[in-house]
Amino acid sequence: MTDLSAVPGTAGGAKKSSILEADARTRRRNAAEARFKVYGMLAVATGVLALILLLISILSNGLSSFRQTFVTFDVPLSAETLDPNGNRNPDEMSKVSTFGYSPLILNGLKEALSARGISVDEVPDADLANIISRAAAADLRDFVLANPQVVGETLSFEFLANGRIDGFFKGRVTYESAERDSNVTPDQLRVAEAMVAADLMETRFNWGFITGPDASGQRPESAGLGVAILGSFYMMLVVLVLTLPIGVAASIYLEEFAPKNRFTDLIEVNISNLAAVPSIVFGILGLAVFINFAGLPQSAPIVGGLVLTLMTLPTIIIATRASLKSVPPSIRQAALGVGASKMQSVFHHVLPLAAPGILTGTIIGLAQALGETAPLLLIGMVAFVREYPEGLPQGLFDPASALPVQVYQWTQRSDPAFVERASGAIIVLLVFLVLMNAVAVLLRRRFERRW
């Protein structure tokens, strides 16, 4: 006490300090505190901002891909060119190639234009024909071969507009850029504008983007996601059918029955390591084992499904074990107490109580598998596939694409219209992911029990 009371005296004229008035050191410390807090806020804000930017970038680039420009006009299906023998036999009519159909479309277009009073005299025929998608002739031919009785009639058809014309209405192509682009001329754009004014052309929602097959690099307007969605669906089916029983069985063994020994340790170490192995290594495994060794076909959903199964198993095992662990031991003890065997206590009591957690984990694992791309590139899923795979189970062995791989493929093409479509495909992918995660969250909210 004496020391303390002596302090002011020895310090001489020291400044009086008050807790109401911060001294320099406290101010410095408080400033540091505030700065530190701001760093933290900035970090959180950066993360959130990155997410928002990412979503804006994808949405702004991709939303337009769901709308497409269509051209509607009457096409005279002249019998002389389409069915020279006049017997409406599809086999003989199939000798007329798409080159036979293109002039018909061009004529129909010209008539429709002149009927609306749009002068196209200064536009060369080739440019005029190019306003319509290159896929139009093939579509028309397929339609005529499927319905031979329509030959000779004049029917109204709806064709896709060329990708560049479509791009003009979406702001991707302008008169200035058309000057420099060898694929589109300003004249074509002028005609297209006139056609919109005359109700021949309109931009609206395009189901073909979601259900149609892929198309070659020349016709981005008709490229669709149908084959990829079906392929992804088949793969998810394989993953679900294999991971759920195997994952649950493995988790039950490890969590409820496994003795603590070296073998169990080995399995545990393996599972935690597999969860961290880069996904592309699983692709190499799939290529070496399933394709080169077992001789399964390339690009087939079954191979993709098997690779993704091996990849998602660790995730599902970890989730399942967590939910088995959360069932309190008293449940097991009560079951054993009334005479159930160990196996009965697990299958009759623990497993049903853990089921919501297991399902949630499985859905999240599936969502992860749905978005995985790299391993699928190695097992040949990048092949250009236009045919829909057949129904199950044969379809598992047919070539197919997958949603994320389709995105990758489209980014590799030169036509800028494919960037829009790749972003559109991502939106479809994200919608599926959001739906799956929403189901998982709902399941958890609805059924999860806190013990």
Add this chain to the structure above:
Amino acid sequence: MPVLWIVLVVLAIGLAGYVLGRQRALAGVGGNASQLHSLPAYYGYNSLMFAVVPAFLVMLIWLLVQPIYVESRISTLIPDSAISESSTRSLVMSDVRRVAEGLDAAVASGAMSGDFARDLRTDLTDVRARLGEIGIALGSDVSPAVLLAAQSYRATSGTLSMAMTLVVIGLALAGLATAYVRTTPEYRARNTVEAMLLALLMLASTIAILTTVGIVFSLIFETIHFFEKYPWQSFFFSLTWRPSFEGGSDLGLLPLLWGTLYISVIALLVSVPIGLFAAIYLSEYAGPKVRAAAKPMIEILAGIPTIVYGLFALITVGPLLRDYFAEPLGLGTSSSSVMTAGIVMGIMLIPFVSSLSDDIINAVPQAMRDGSLGLGATQSETIRQVIIPAALPGIVGAILLAASRAIGETMIVVLGAGAAAKIDLNPFEAMTTVTVKIVGQLTGDTDFSSPESLVAFALGMTLFVITLGLNVFALYIVRKYREQYE
């Protein structure tokens, strides 16, 4: 008989077994179930498992072994003279397989009769043209030796498939009969069923080991093939990467490794500070409302597939960096660059670093915080001088795990980093990584005998070893740290 049908038949036998086994047990006690050792259903399950499990196991093994056996058998049938200078035995074998599949398809579609396909001779029929008619394109004309081998391939596979059908269905019936005979009221059916079930559960858990073994073996075998064709010194120490499929390629690992590490370092420079500060803020400062809003948003970043980040790099971040940084500064004109890939990958890793750090920071005992705050330290001083040092080993582990993620990441670098293999310091140059080259060398039609394709396996091996090392080390640190406070 197609495999699907065999499966269905075996399942049908199993179902019959369930009904029969249950009935026999009940009949043995005159319908009084209380005199049985186990519940009646267990006798049914017992018969079902006896019928189905061995049959399916044998079928699985048979399906795996049969192609290998047929392959090796047929391969000895091809005389050396039938293998031309430019070809190899494996190429001829793939021809044989294609012809055999073609004949199968021809018979299945009705274009040829089974006898006709069996007795076909190249000097009498143009096999290539006949198969072409039904839509099976062959790369070259079919030589007599290949056709003969293909026919014997078909015959052998046919015989073996027939044998498999008989063996599998026979086994199912035999299993059913065994179980049926053994079913008596005293039979301990529940114990048998549970023992078999336990064995199946154990089998399922060994899949993880099998996968690892599969990865290691597939990598090792092909890597050995690669080093037989290409000197390991040049692979590990050469500074150039210039594959050319005409031969004389330079396949040096170092430029790829440089690109990988450079991009990973940038990704960590982005993700570690942001992730760490976000974790600190959310666990130490943020109120419950902010936390409930911000935490899921950051975690959404972790659920977004990497192809989405790749596209983000390609169409947004790349052009942005090029137009506002690289070109004004005169550092490059490429939109795909180390910086692009690094920044986007950094964003991807933010939730990874933050959620791991969050766990670790929360594991630091509250008493340590209270002690520090009680001595008059401000909150930030407590975090910097008490919590971070205590959590440091765990945080280092988290950073190592993030690094292993960054090194193994594929789609972001495929779309964002470029394909030029070079060693350069300029972060706005396009560079390439190990994963990009694995995709590049193995995509499309590849010939698995050239070093240019096989190098992908050596690259995969390198990747596997590096990431495995990082993971094991990181998990060791994290685990050791966790035990410290428990």
